[in-house]
Each structure stands twice: as structure tokens, then as C-alpha cells.
Amino acid sequence: MGVSKNSSCLEALRAVVGDGAFALEPARVVAGGRLVTEVAPKNAEELSACLRALTAEGEAVLVEGAGTQMNYGNPVEGAATLLSCRHLSGVVEFDSADGVIQAGAGTPLRELAKVVATEGWLLPLDPPDRGGSLGGTLATAVSGPRERGLGPVRDAVLGLDTVLASGDRARCGARVVKNVTGYDMAKLYVGSLGTLGVIEKAWLRLKPVPASCRVVELEVPRTEGAFELALAAARRGSARGVGLRAGDANSLEGPGGSLRLVAEFAGEAPATEADAGWLLRGRTACAPAEGGMDAVRDLQGRPLPGGLRARVHVLPLRLAEAWQCLEGPGVELLAYPEPAVLHARFVPRSDGAEDFVWLDEVLGRLDAMRHSLGAEVVIDELPEAAPGDHDVFWGAANLGLMRALKDRFDPSRILNPGRFAGRI
Amino acid sequence: MSESQPLSASTTPSLLDRLAAIVGEDNCLSRPEELYTYGCDGLTLGSHAPSAVVLPADRDQVVAVVAACRKFERSFVPRGAGTGLSGGAVPMDGAVVIGLSRMVKIVEIDAENRIAVVQPGVVNAHLSEAIAHMGLFYAPDPSSQQACTIGGNVAENSGGPHTLKYGTTTNHVLSVEMVLPDASVVRLGSAAGFAPGYDLVGAVVGSEGTLGIVTEVTVRLVEIPEAVETMLAIFDDVSDACRLVGGIIRSGMVPAALEVVDRRTIRAVEASVYAAGLPTDAGAVLIIELDGAACEMQGLTDRIRELAAREGVRELRVARDAEERALFWRARKGAFGAMGRLAPDLYVHDAVVPRASLPEVLEEICAIGDRYHLTLSNVFHAGDGNLHPNISFDRRNSEELARVVAAGREMLELCVRVGGVLTGEHGVGMEKRDYMGLLFTPEDLEAMRKLRDAFNPDGICNPGKVIPMTRACTEANPRARGYDEVPL
Ligand SMILES: Cc1cc2nc3c(=O)[nH]c(=O)nc-3n(C[C@H](O)[C@H](O)[C@H](O)COP(=O)(O)OP(=O)(O)OC[C@H]3O[C@@H](n4cnc5c(N)ncnc54)[C@H](O)[C@@H]3O)c2cc1C
Ligand SMILES: Cc1cc2nc3c(=O)[nH]c(=O)nc-3n(C[C@H](O)[C@H](O)[C@H](O)COP(=O)(O)OP(=O)(O)OC[C@H]3O[C@@H](n4cnc5c(N)ncnc54)[C@H](O)[C@@H]3O)c2cc1C
Numbered sequence: 001m002g003v004s005k006n007s008s009c010l011e012a013l014r015a016v017v018g019d020g021a022f023a024l025e026p027a028r029v030v031a032g033g034r035l036v037t038e039v040a041p042k043n044a045e046e047l048s049a050c051l052r053a054l055t056a057e058g059e060a061v062l063v064e065g066a067g068t069q070m071n072y073g074n075p076v077e078g079a080a081t082l083l084s085c086r087h088l089s090g091v092v093e094f095d096s097a098d099g100v101i102q103a104g105a106g107t108p109l110r111e112l113a114k115v116v117a118t119e120g121w122l123l124p125l126d127p128p129d130r131g132g133s134l135g136g137t138l139a140t141a142v143s144g145p146r147e148r149g150l151g152p153v154r155d156a157v158l159g160l161d162t163v164l165a166s167g168d169r170a171r172c173g174a175r176v177v178k179n180v181t182g183y184d185m186a187k188l189y190v191g192s193l194g195t196l197g198v199i200e201k202a203w204l205r206l207k208p209v210p211a212s213c214r215v216v217e218l219e220v221p222r223t224e225g226a227f228e229l230a231l232a233a234a235r236r237g238s239a240r241g242v243g244l245r246a247g248d249a250n251s252l253e254g255p256g257g258s259l260r261l262v263a264e265f266a267g268e269a270p271a272t273e274a275d276a277g278w279l280l281r282g283r284t285a286c287a288p289a290e291g292g293m294d295a296v297r298d299l300q301g302r303p304l305p306g307g308l309r310a311r312v313h314v315l316p317l318r319l320a321e322a323w324q325c326l327e328g329p330g331v332e333l334l335a336y337p338e339p340a341v342l343h344a345r346f347v348p349r350s351d352g353a354e355d356f357v358w359l360d361e362v363l364g365r366l367d368a369m370r371h372s373l374g375a376e377v378v379i380d381e382l383p384e385a386a387p388g389d390h391d392v393f394w395g396a397a398n399l400g401l402m403r404a405l406k407d408r409f410d411p412s413r414i415l416n417p418g419r420f421a422g423r424i
Numbered sequence: 425m426s427e428s429q430p431l432s433a434s435t436t437p438s439l440l441d442r443l444a445a446i447v448g449e450d451n452c453l454s455r456p457e458e459l460y461t462y463g464c465d466g467l468t469l470g471s472h473a474p475s476a477v478v479l480p481a482d483r484d485q486v487v488a489v490v491a492a493c494r495k496f497e498r499s500f501v502p503r504g505a506g507t508g509l510s511g512g513a514v515p516m517d518g519a520v521v522i523g524l525s526r527m528v529k530i531v532e533i534d535a536e537n538r539i540a541v542v543q544p545g546v547v548n549a550h551l552s553e554a555i556a557h558m559g560l561f562y563a564p565d566p567s568s569q570q571a572c573t574i575g576g577n578v579a580e581n582s583g584g585p586h587t588l589k590y591g592t593t594t595n596h597v598l599s600v601e602m603v604l605p606d607a608s609v610v611r612l613g614s615a616a617g618f619a620p621g622y623d624l625v626g627a628v629v630g631s632e633g634t635l636g637i638v639t640e641v642t643v644r645l646v647e648i649p650e651a652v653e654t655m656l657a658i659f660d661d662v663s664d665a666c667r668l669v670g671g672i673i674r675s676g677m678v679p680a681a682l683e684v685v686d687r688r689t690i691r692a693v694e695a696s697v698y699a700a701g702l703p704t705d706a707g708a709v710l711i712i713e714l715d716g717a718a719c720e721m722q723g724l725t726d727r728i729r730e731l732a733a734r735e736g737v738r739e740l741r742v743a744r745d746a747e748e749r750a751l752f753w754r755a756r757k758g759a760f761g762a763m764g765r766l767a768p769d770l771y772v773h774d775a776v777v778p779r780a781s782l783p784e785v786l787e788e789i790c791a792i793g794d795r796y797h798l799t800l801s802n803v804f805h806a807g808d809g810n811l812h813p814n815i816s817f818d819r820r821n822s823e824e825l826a827r828v829v830a831a832g833r834e835m836l837e838l839c840v841r842v843g844g845v846l847t848g849e850h851g852v853g854m855e856k857r858d859y860m861g862l863l864f865t866p867e868d869l870e871a872m873r874k875l876r877d878a879f880n881p882d883g884i885c886n887p888g889k890v891i892p893m894t895r896a897c898t899e900a901n902p903r904a905r906g907y908d909e910v911p912l
Pocket of ligand 1: 131137302
């Protein structure tokens with residue numbers, strides 16, 4: 001990228017947002033991009049004008065929310081400008097009677113959760129409390145252990161205001177909880193990792209804070225059907241989330257003999273009591289680990305520098321088999337029974353710093369599961385120095401349709417180019 | 425926008441021969457009396473005869489039919505049971521109707537993983553009937569479920585009385601197999617519940633048959649709840665019923681259903697074969713259905729009772745058994761039939777407003793009906809804010825029809841003004857296509873066009889639906905595919 005091009009881009013952005021655009025000195029290296037310019041629009045008009053200018057300059061951007069998960073996805077291709085959404089922040093409208101809220105993409109989730117809690121509502125988005133923004137959470141659309149009760153990320157979204165690469169502002173959905181007026185465009189933007197449009201603000205549907213919440217933790221010998229028990233627990237009426245992990249949370253090499261089951265029941269007190277009672281019948285609870293389900297959630301999202309983290313989606317009855325395919329020394333596993341997801345953490349092996357034999361072996365095993373178990377695999381984290389050019393959104397089908405969408409929404413490929421499935 | 429010229433309504437004989445060769449003579453209809461039924465769906469305001477109707481037996485026949493239509497540059501329209509209420513399955517420019525009613529196989533039921541794979545012509549209720557003995561059901565339950573198909577449900581993202589708790593079709597579809605307008609076959613999504621890349625299943629559900637033809641659907645199944653409690657709250661005033669709905673939502677309870685039947689509907693129902701013993705002097709009844717664990721029912725019922733008393737409920741009946749539950753639902757389910765007796769035609773409107781604004785909006789809707797001297801009644805999914813103002817009329821009276829249309833538009837404008845939308849479950853189709861500008865800017869609509877064009881670039885599949893034509897297109901090509909005429 002030539003210096004003159006960068007400075008003309010900066011000038012073009014300055015003309016739109018003034019001090020909101022500035023040179024990054026030194027350059028910031030993130031998500032495989034070397035960024036020399038940053039622009040942080042303060043409202044939708046500015047965001048739209050910025051994208052219009054960037055399109056005119058043919059300048060690609062890396063979109064950022066709070067920047068806590070910028071390593072997720074494939075490396076960005078040829079972006080020298082960072083488009084930060086952090087100033088698109090704040091609650092626009094909170095209708096507590098209807099249980100809906102509209103907020104800017106840059107709003108920290110922590111702040112949103114606090115606002116809605118004051119009126120007895122719960123934000124059905126549940127990433128680890130690391131300062132992520134609403135926009136980043138919607139763009140990644142990764143669910144946690146409470147998906148069973150909170151629903152997937154896409155279900156929380158009622159309406160979106162987006163800005164497309166052309167600078168056009170496109171709204172979809174609305175504030176109401178049921179709506180089929182036109183195509184369900186929000187489904188496209190949610191989980192598209194910022195490659196179709198920049199999310200500017202969103203209407204969310206809230207959940208009531210449950211009257212009662214019970215957490216049960218058990219050590220379950222694997223011979224006694226830990227997976228069957230976990231699935232049955234997840235299917236209890238008040239189950240909000242169930243997680244299974246290797247016996248000792250702090251050891252990477254679990255005892256192998258038993259698994260720790262964490263179940264969270266939320267709802268009306270008689271139902272949570274009954275479900276907790278059902279799970280404990282004939283079993284002894286172990287002392288709950290600190291944090292209960294939050295600890296499970298945080299484990300899922302805990303970074304593993306130099307290692308590999310993968311997410312494996314399978315049918316519920318294949319979870320045990322998936323677990324068996326991956327377990328072994330240096331592997332930490334965390335499973336949710338329904339929807340069935342296995343989170344696998346492969347600790348880097350230091351058998352010679354440049355030696356990535358272990359990585360090839362792990363990738364091979366994951367690939368085999370795609371075929372033998374019909375699993376869908378995403379790599380949440382790949383060692384930075386890993387050789388080869390592995391698409392972390394493994395084996396995405398229908399790339400023809402996906403490219404047809406990308407070509408129409410972002411014809412010059414200026415939004416997060418290369419980051420998503422098929423390096424779109 | 426489509427570049428091609430509109431096709432004449434007469435059928436090219438060679439296309440007909442080709443279609444008959446693919447699906448067999450018996451499954452290829454072309455005589456005017458055979459085509460008549462396929463000229464409209466549940467929205468009976470206007471009829472557009474197709475040039476032919478084909479009833480393929482399987483996916484491969486759908487592929488061959490689509491390829492043939494493409495070869496002869498004839499547009500085509502998928503059709504399920506034709507119960508749609510926005511004209512979605514109406515062939516707009518002499519299109520070929522591709523009826524999926526012979527593809528009725530339940531391909532697989534995997535009770536342990538709680539999924540089923542069905543062909544698109546499977547009738548909604550048949551799936552739940554087939555799995556009831558396993559303790560499972562398919563949750564989306566449109567009131568038309570005895571007739572409508574799962575393919576049609578996918579296309580409309582249909583909901584039903586129990587959407588409040590269980591969500592609409594989009595929450596229950598894991599994967600679809602589709603024949604695209606270029607006759608290729610794709611499988612979108614995954615039974616595992618996640619597929620890398622864009623959420624194409626999410627985009628296809630609710631796309632009203634304009635992105636391709638769904639030939640197989642993988643759905644999620646849900647466990648039949650242990651206990652159900654159904655209550656009937658009788659109010660002097662419909663506003664109080666709506667306020668109770670707001671109170672229940674606010675309290676954090678999530679009932680399975682909250683359905684309001686207003687006075688005019690009660691009277692029509694009580695005068696019909698659907699009579700359920702409701703007091704005809706009541707302003708409204710609210711059906712409240714709770715489901716879940718048996719142990720939580722008492723507590724929830726008590727809280728509802730308390731909230732209802734606060735809103736001045738006249739009487740709160742709790743169903744003692746399944747029979748009484750069915751009786752409570754009878755007024756709701758028989759409403760359309762009963763209203764249909766009041767006049768030759770019934771126009772079922774469909775709009776959504778924020779739930780807190782229900783009392784005011786309802787009052788204004790009735791005022792609009794009165795101003796236009798129309799017979800208007802309301803039965804609706806109150807828990808979702810999804811209104812169904814129903815207008816009884818006679819379409820042969822063109823002056824009355826004009827009033828029906830004008831009142832309908834005013835009601836939609838009102839709903840949009842309070843933050844609502846044009847449709848909650850019946851779709852845009854051709855009925856509301858030209859009202860889309862009430863809610864969306866040209867840029868918003870352009871984004872939808874981009875989605876349609878990625879799947880259906882030349883508009884050959886179900887033309888003239890959902891997205892209004894741009895002014896530029898109208899000027900350049902006044903008879904662009906499917907935009908010949910909207911009967912409203
Ligand atoms: C239990 C749990 C664990 C999780 N673990 C992980 C994890 O390990 N890794 C992970 O990546 N996510 C994870 N997530 C998802 C997580 O919610 C988000 O990644 C996080 O909240 C990001 O917020 P952020 O503002 O820091 O995003 P950023 O890091 O700023 O951005 C994340 C991505 O979103 C894009 N983006 C940000 N804002 C916008 C916008 N306004 N419009 C369009 N695109 C935008 C960015 O380009 C980037 O690609 C997890 C979620 C849960 C529930
Ligand atoms: C009395 C009555 C009550 C109703 N109650 C409800 C209700 O409670 N909730 C609700 O949501 N709706 C309701 N409806 C509307 C209607 O029943 C639904 O929209 C239903 O989903 C339509 O299904 P269908 O098989 O009849 O589809 P059709 O009417 O045949 O088609 C509807 C649309 O789907 C498309 N389509 C059909 N099959 C396919 C396919 N295989 N692939 C791609 N596109 C396809 C068509 O092109 C058309 O655009 C009601 C209708 C009536 C008459």
C-alpha cells in the first residue's frame with residue numbers, strides 16, 4: 001500500500017470526521033493487517049460518509065468494536081484502515097414495558113446488561129465479561145453455555161440499522177417481537193463478521209430475569225453415562241445451560257475417569273427445585289466451583305496463546321463420540337449437550353518452537369470428524385505463527401451463493417476482506 | 425430488476441409438452457377449469473390464472489421443471505396448500521405454478537436427536553400427529569395447520585398462537601434443500617444447528633418463495649410439556665384485556681399463548697356453529713395458556729389471577745379438562761369461519777405493534793372501521809402484539825371494496841406510526857408489496873433486492889412479490905416481469 005494512497009485516504013476521512021480520523025503511529029498490527037489509519041465515526045451520518053469516502057478511495061477497512069476478539073476469523077487482506085465503532089455507543093431507547101431495547105453497536109455489553117437489569121430484564125447475550133461491544137457480539141454470533149435457555153444470538157435481534165460499503169444506510173426489522181415484513185435481512189448481517197455491512201445499532205429482545213436460579217455440580221464417572229445424563233439434564237424444562245468438562249478444571253489432563261457436570265436451572269422456583277432435585281436424586285453434589293456457569297462460559301472464551309481452540313457442532317447423540325475423537329494429553333474439552341457443541345483447547349507443544357507437527361495432527365483429527373460424524377468445525381484461535389493458510393471456517397458449503405451476496409453488498413470488497421468463510 | 429420482456433399468457437405448446445413429459449400427463453394441468461383454483465390463494469381479492477400447473481413427485485422433477493421453464497423463459501411460482509393470505513402463491517404474469525402437494529413424505533424422524541426431515545408438501549399438523557406418541561411435537565402452529573404445508577410455512581416464516589413462547593418457523597428450521605432458479609440444487613444449513621458462513625437458512629425462511637423452491641426441510645422437534653393450564657379471562661372492555669397482556673409480559677411470565685377475541689367476534693362466534701358459551705355482552709375474552717412443569721402451574725395461575733383482578737376482570741375461568749380447554753379455544757379457532765358467515769368475503773389483516781400500545785391502537789382501528797362504515801372485528805395474537813383486524817365485505821360491491829382497501833391502508837399507517845410493522849405472519853406477497861415504502865426507505869429495499877438477486881438474479885422465480893419495483897424500473901420497463909398489475 002503506497003504512502004500517497006494512505007495519506008489521500010486519511011485526508012478524505014478527515015474531510016468527513018475531522019479529528020475522528022488520524023494516523024496510527026506506529027502502525028497497529030492486528031488480525032493480519034498493518035493499519036496506518038484509524039477512523040472512529042460518532043454517528044450514523046459520519047459512518048455513512050466514511051464508507052462512501054472509503055469506497056471512492058478503494059480503501060479496505062478492518063472493522064472493530066471493542067477490539068477484544070480481533071483474532072477470530074481469517075486474516076484481513078489488504079486493509080490499512082481501522083474503522084472503529086466504539087463511538088457509536090449508548091442506549092437509544094429502552095422500552096421496559098415491552099422488554100425491548102435499542103442501542104448503538106459500540107455500546108459495551110456490560111453497560112447494556114446493567115441498564116436492562118434495573119427494570120428486571122436480562123440481556124440474552126452472554127459472552128465472557130471482557131468488555132466486548134454489542135456490534136462485535138452480533139457480528140461474531142458465538143453462543144455460550146446458556147444457549148439452551150437464552151437462545152442463539154440471532155434470536156435476540158429484532159431489528160438492525162446497518163451501513164453498507166456504498167455508504168447506504170439500510171434498516172431491517174423493527175422494535176416489535178414478531179415481524180415478517182420483507183426479507184429477514186438481520187439474519188444475514190448477524191454472524192457475518194462485518195463482511196456484508198457495518199452494524200450501527202440494533203433492537204434487541206430481552207428476557208425476564210428468572211425468579212429462581214439453581215446450579216448443580218456433580219462428578220460423573222464416564223462409565224455411568226455422563227453424556228446421557230448431561231443431555232437429559234439439558235432437556236429438563238427449566239435447564240438454562242449444561243456443561244461437561246474434564247474432572248479437574250485446573251488440570252489439562254483430566255483424570256479420564258470422571259467428568260464434571262455443571263447444570264443451571266432457571267425459572268419458577270418450583271420448577272428449578274424439581275429439576276435440581278431430579279438431577280441430584282441418588283447422587284451427591286460436589287462443592288460448586290467458583291463462578292458456576294459463568295466459569296464455564298469464561299473457560300470457553302479463554303484465549304490460548306500459541307495453541308489451537310476449535311468449536312465442533314454435532315448432533316446431540318454424537319457428542320460422546322466427538323469427545324472420544326479428541327481427548328488425550330494436552331487437550332482440554334468442554335461440551336454442551338443441546339445444542340451440542342464441543343469446545344476443544346489444544347495446548348501448544350513446545351517440542352521445538354518451530355515444530356508444528358502437533359498442529360497438523362490436530363487439524364487432521366478435526367477434519368476426520370467432519371466426515372465421520374457430520375460435524376461442523378470452526379477454529380476459534382489458531383497459533384499466530386502457524387504455517388499454511390487454513391480457512392478457520394472449515395469447509396463452508398455454498399460459497400457460490402455466499403460470494404454472490406458479498407459481490408452485491410460489498411462489490412469492491414472493502415469490508416473486512418478475506419476474514420470470513422471462504423475468505424470472502 | 426428483470427430485463428426480460430413479459431410473457432404472453434398463452435402457453436407455449438412445447439413447454440407444456442415438456443412439462444407433461446417430466447411429471448406425467450395427470451400431474452400437468454392446463455385446462456382453464458383446472459387452472460382456476462390456482463389463480464389465487466387465501467387472499468381472494470383478485471385472481472391471476474397460471475399458464476399451467478405442475479405437480480412434481482420429487483426433487484429431480486422440480487429440477488427438470490425449473491430447467492424447462494428457464495429454457496422457455498417462463499416464470500414459475502412455488503405453491504403449497506394455497507392458504508397464504510398475502511397472494512404469495514399467485515402467478516403474476518402467466519407463470520407456471522409448481523405445486524408441492526405431492527411431496528408429502530416424512531423422510532426421517534430422529535426422536536433422540538429431536539429432528540425430523542420432511543418434504544415440503546407435508547401438512548403442518550400431520551408432522552405433529554406423526555410424532556405425538558414419542559412425546560414430541562412441531563412447535564409452529566398456524567391456525568391453518570390442518571391444511572397449510574411446511575414448505576409454505578418456511579416461505580412465510582409462519583407463526584401461530586404459541587409463537588409467544590416457542591417462536592416462529594425460523595426458530596425451528598435447521599436446514600433446507602432448495603432448487604435455485606438456475607435449476608441447481610443446494611443444501612443450506614446443517615442438522616447440527618450450525619453451518620460456517622452466512623446464515624442462508626435464516627435468509628431463506630420468510631423469503632416467500634422468491635429465492636427458489638424448497639424441496640426438503642430439516643426441523644427441530646420439541647418435547648410435549650408435562651402440564652397445560654388454559655384460562656379464559658372475560659372483560660367488559662377490550663382495553664382491559666390488552667392491559668392484562670401488558671401486565672403479564674411485564675411480570676416476566678412467558679405464557680405459551682395470549683389470544684384476544686373481541687366483542688364483535690364473540691357475537692359472530694356465538695351465533696355460529698362454533699358457539700362456545702361466551703357472554704355476548706362481554707367486551708373481549710383473553711385466552712391465557714401456560715405450559716411447563718406441573719409443579720409450577722399453581723403459582724403461575726395464582727399470579728395471573730392477581731394481575732387479572734387488578735385489570736378488573738369480570739370472570740376468570742380455568743379449564744378443568746381437555747374438553748373445556750378445547751371449548752375455550754373454539755371461539756378463537758372458529759373466529760374466521762364465524763366471521764365468514766357475516767358476509768361473502770373476509771379480509772384478514774395482519775400487522776404488529778409494540779404490545780404496550782395495543783389498547784390505543786385497537787381503539788383507533790375500530791374507529792377507522794367505523795369511519796369507513798365497515799364490519800370490522802378483531803381476533804389476535806396479543807402476546808406478540810400481532811393484530812388481525814378482520815373486515816367482512818362483499819367484493820362484488822366495488823364501492824365497498826374501495827373502502828376496505830382505503831381502511832386497510834389507514835390501519836397500516838397507524839401501526840407504522842407507533843413503531844409497528846406491516847405484517848407479523850401473513851407476509852407481504854403481492855398484497856402489501858406496494859405498501860413497503862410506508863416502512864422502508866429505497867435504500868432498505870435495495871438491500872433486500874441484493875439478497876433476492878443473489879439467489880434469483882433475473883426474477884424468474886415468483887416475480888412481482890415482496891419488493892416494490894423502483895421508479896427507474898417502472899419507467900424503463902413498464903411491464904417488467906410480474907409487475908403488470910396488483911389487484912388491490
Ligand atoms: C461464552 C462465549 C465465548 C466466546 N468466545 C469467543 C472467542 O473465543 N472468540 C471470539 O471471537 N468470540 C467469542 N465470543 C463472541 C463474543 O461475544 C464476541 O467476540 C465479543 O463480544 C466481541 O466484542 P468486541 O466488541 O470486542 O468485538 P471485536 O473484537 O471488536 O470484533 C469482533 C469481530 O466483529 C467485527 N465487528 C465488530 N463490530 C462490528 C460492527 N459494529 N459491525 C460489523 N462488524 C463488527 C469485527 O470486524 C471483528 O471481526 C464468545 C461468546 C460467548 C457467549
Ligand atoms: C384460516 C387461516 C388461518 C391462518 N392462520 C395463520 C396463522 O395463525 N399464522 C400464520 O403464520 N399464517 C396463517 N395463515 C396463513 C397461511 O396459512 C400461512 O402463510 C401458511 O404458511 C401458508 O402455507 P401454504 O402451504 O398454504 O402455502 P401457499 O399459500 O401455497 O404459499 C405461500 C407462499 O409460500 C411459497 N411456497 C409454498 N411452498 C413453497 C416451497 N416448497 N418452496 C418455496 N416457496 C414455497 C409460495 O410461493 C407463497 O409465496 C392462515 C391462513 C388461513 C386461511
